[in-house]
Amino acid sequence: MKTTIIKELTRIELKNPILIEGLPGLGMVGRIATRYLAKQLKAKKLARLYSPHFPYYVLVNKKGSVRLLRGEFFFWKNEAGENDFIFFTGDSQAQTIEGQYDVAGCILDFAEKNNVKTIVTIGGYRKEVEKTPRVVAVSTSPRLLNEALKAEALPSSAGNPIVGTAGLLLGLAKFRKIDAICLLGETRGYLPDPRAAKSVVEVLQKMLKIKVDLSEMDKEIEKSKEIVARMQEIEKRREKYAQKMRRVEEERISYIS
């Protein structure tokens, strides 16, 4: 495989589709949110993206078979609303600089071909989150940005970088006259963070006028809280030990000098 390819699994006419993208990244926020939406809406398989810029391993699945790392497009026919949806998520981001631009370009090729006029990308935003994580929005379209702010997202301060596919899609979409918005859930980023993903999903529900059941996500959040608590316990002990070592070292120095 020499180039990034997209394999279509089905052909379907979509009504003013909006593309929602979320790949692994900070706190896995994009991937968790996008997968959750696709699953709850019972979105169906549309296409797969393979790339020689993905890591060079395969994953074993439950049936003892394997598959290449890939990106996956799903679609959802939104009978009640004006826009159908395409979801894009996957196993990995591209691993090289040039690969990142290439994969983002291929996603946009597919979006254009399916007549997508609006893209939502989802990611994480590193922050020491105290209570409920907030959602930061940036957009190439003042209209979209405004809708996000109405849905209680916050504007971003200037100068912030948005790294990876979630960012590049916005930057590159401009050249194709596709409006795009990026929603970033605040997260410490160390561990998969369903709490941040939930905040993003809540903003998206308001913006896109869709409704999904969030109870499954709340279960994920409960599970992750236990993990976080254990991790913090370990960190605390490590910090305590480091402090002790520093004190010892300082005493030794003051004693000798």
Added chain:
Amino acid sequence: MKTTIIKELTRIELKNPILIEGLPGLGMVGRIATRYLAKQLKAKKLARLYSPHFPYYVLVNKKGSVRLLRGEFFFWKNEAGENDFIFFTGDSQAQTIEGQYDVAGCILDFAEKNNVKTIVTIGGYRKEVEKTPRVVAVSTSPRLLNEALKAEALPSSAGNPIVGTAGLLLGLAKFRKIDAICLLGETRGYLPDPRAAKSVVEVLQKMLKIKVDLSEMDKEIEKSKEIVARMQEIEKRREKYAQKMRRVEEERISYIS
């Protein structure tokens, strides 16, 4: 040289050939097993693969000549059975991400051209092996997987990654309607591990209904045992020293603080 190339050394009509692949990797399991089979079966040279993604050095041979790093295809006419064999082994895996996908693609081009319908790839699986190493199997074909399990291979748990050519060949073979199975011998992985390779060969013999003399491999295993014993001795001493150092450090701390 700008692209991966395959130089054919001979043209031969092969009967429903099965491709068996094993390159250097964890414990050298794939390379040892594949070379051993090719040698014992007196397989003959078929083709060579050269790639600008291999390391940029040449190797000196016994006659004082040199050669590029390469992959080698051998063939064996299996007069008694239904399938002839093609073996593929070599000096190195590709050194870049894109190179890994490219080399795997070229191997599959060659397989397709030779009408290969089944591929077996061989690798190592990191594990603290106690007694006889076991063999883990994954396959894109339930039929092949079943044959491996009957030959006493174990199924893999889901989520495991299979890194490098042994994995990518399976992932990419699907696109070409070629069935493929990967056999992974359990190995600590630090040193060439003929014991793990032997386990794989034993599974393969049952699966493929071939019979090779394993006495040469037993000699290799004896030799490697001595090396492993020496290495473990060194590791033990290192660990003992590290423990002593930790104790000293702890005493010093408790003394000062």
Added chain:
Amino acid sequence: MKTTIIKELTRIELKNPILIEGLPGLGMVGRIATRYLAKQLKAKKLARLYSPHFPYYVLVNKKGSVRLLRGEFFFWKNEAGENDFIFFTGDSQAQTIEGQYDVAGCILDFAEKNNVKTIVTIGGYRKEVEKTPRVVAVSTSPRLLNEALKAEALPSSAGNPIVGTAGLLLGLAKFRKIDAICLLGETRGYLPDPRAAKSVVEVLQKMLKIKVDLSEMDKEIEKSKEIVARMQEIEKRREKYAQKMRRVEEERISYIS
């Protein structure tokens, strides 16, 4: 995006244009000087350069929108003089070896198309600067070099490397019969260094017979002095601490041995 591209924003006939280039690099000297000149001369947007060799993130701007990293061409119609100017600056240099050569080649394609016969590149030159930073000049044209020396630039000693776009443009311009000169402001290089940039601008003013108000740059210099003072304070304390640690260690050794 698979290749470096230049998007023209306007079409304009320029009179014997001189290209002045300054990208981020040592002390940000090139970028600061080039931006300053373009701003003071009220240069107008001409074109933008995008590249898959730039880092794979986008930047948030003041309006909450984002944009790809890019290079920017500006032009200035120099009514009083013989040469109009094109300025090129940007967010980043290319991140890979091959990318550096590619981006420099694309800049030269654009220069040729606009009939540029002279290029000035600006960068930093690492040195412990005491008083006013001096400017070092190298050129593929003895005539240009001479003009720079008359404008109080210093010649460079042989063997010095000039890294990145500022250097490659000179090396590659030769193949296109374009004269080029590189002006390097002396800088410690750790922090954005408007003082070094000012020295370069002063040389450029004399060479190119242009006149810009430098008072804004002096304000930048005042601000940066405070930052530098704070940084030096931190460095001093660090060095003092390191010395103390070394003394302690030496005493301990002489005591024990």
Added chain:
Amino acid sequence: MKTTIIKELTRIELKNPILIEGLPGLGMVGRIATRYLAKQLKAKKLARLYSPHFPYYVLVNKKGSVRLLRGEFFFWKNEAGENDFIFFTGDSQAQTIEGQYDVAGCILDFAEKNNVKTIVTIGGYRKEVEKTPRVVAVSTSPRLLNEALKAEALPSSAGNPIVGTAGLLLGLAKFRKIDAICLLGETRGYLPDPRAAKSVVEVLQKMLKIKVDLSEMDKEIEKSKEIVARMQEIEKRREKYAQKMRRVEEERISYIS
């Protein structure tokens, strides 16, 4: 610049030319030997090789101009002998894996075009040299290897890797029916090593039946001896200090434990 290119500076008919290659590498042996031969024989400029795989900087020359890193071909009309010579040396080797294969391929394109049937590559071979450095030879041609051994070169043991252009040229020349030999001067490799280069030149003189004055090289050797002596002095002190530190540490441990 997107690909490696060769710019011819002159067109000349050469008589059964032999290509002698030596680029920077271990102990700079190849570059020193090749440059020395070209200089002593008053070889003339033939062509230059530029590549986007070379480091991305330019070098300042004595006249205050700059130039890209490059490879240089020189030729020498050998009136008395059967073979003219082409020399190839340069500033750098390619910096990426794929770049190494590409540059070696371009050198061979040029060799083929000039009807070269024999290539000699020169490099260094890491060894703690006691007295006069010896020269190790490997060749794709038994005839050439034999000539080198008669000229007092040593055969190489099997399995040795020859890294970089000096090795790849041999490996790739085979595909073009060009005989090639590599001569490796024994060197510690840390510093430019004219002594190792001289040993190679002496072997080459015998093999190629040419005669160059070596007195200039002896001067280089004298100069380098001083540098080596100073370096060794520094190393000795460092080692002594490290030993002392280890003793102190051991005593401390035995004291506490």
